[in-house]
Amino acid sequence: MTTLAVLDERFVREPRPSRLHGNMTTVRLRALVTVVIAVALTVLTSSQTFATTTVPTTANALPAVELSATPVGWVPVAFGNAQISVPATWWVLYDSPPCPTGSPTGEVFVDPPPGVFHCPAETAPGPSTTASFEPPRSPLSAVLGQPEVINGISVYPYPAGPQRSYLIPSLDVEITVDGPLGQRVLRTLTWSPRSVGLASGTAPAVPSSWRPVTFAGLQFSVPAGWPIERTQVTPGLGTICRTQGVAFLGPTVTLSTDARPLVLPFCPRIAPTALQPENGVQVDSGLRTEPAVTLSFPTHCLSFHGLTACPATSPSYSILVLKVTVPGRSKPVYVSIGLAGSGTAARIVLYSLREAP
16 A cells, blocks of 8 residues: 655744734633634644654545635635635735735735834825735634634634634634735635645546656656756746745746756836746756745655655745655755645646656
8 A cells, every 4th residue: 555654734834923912802712612722722832843754545535725715816825734815916925024015905915924013104005905824823822712614624713903813723824814805815715735735645646648757866747738948047936026936937847957046137026916826847956946045844754656855844835845855866856846726736746756767
């Protein structure tokens, strides 16, 4: 029976400082809810001890991305195990302080840095709706209300504070929404393609229409229609002139020897609107990886087909970056896989990875 090593993303993020929403009024939960939340928060803050774990293929059903949760004209925005959707005209800012930028339609702050920020005076009217998408706050501030279920996921509101904030223990995220479209955005919550790609379970079969690609001691499979580009230049991780590490431009296979660094062109000012997630693969075989992105890796890695693959915990948006140890090679190979749609294509690419014959 084929087995796959498990990566539990709840154990790979470093603890963050507490972010309180002011003086909170304690809300008494039912006994059952109290137990559920206590267990979830204990998991989120338990001692970070890692090991490579192998489980039977019959362990758990795969998470599922609710594709119908994204309305027409909206774009999915992923962070870790979770995904929400927002109108395509909204601004989405990554790793930025949650300070309004003046976008008239709406803004999303993905993984903002912790702490209290003194935002500059606004020079333009703020957006009508804002959303913040980040790791859970400290359990010391976990005063929670009655849960509701959104697309099969239990969501627990924080009843106190100036805005509506919600804890989603199963996805290891917290979401804050404010404004007329806030609740509609919340209703788009679902599992992310990343959670599907990295879930434990049976390795998927490669469709007969896909073709094998061999590079840097690795072999993997991709759809026959994906073009293959070979380069000596270290490419950027995603669309040039947009936020790096977020999403690929399209379903292309890029194979780089990383012999020369990327020289970034002069980029015009572009509004940071939501980037449509795309499938695709990028393999970097040189010493350097992405010059514009800082990668963070856990000590808990995947093990399959004789390879060890460590998924980056940062960035963790719509590109999955893996540091792959290939037998016989003195340095790792970096494999980046686009995360789009249901996550099925990314999962097939990932588990088709093996040592080249």
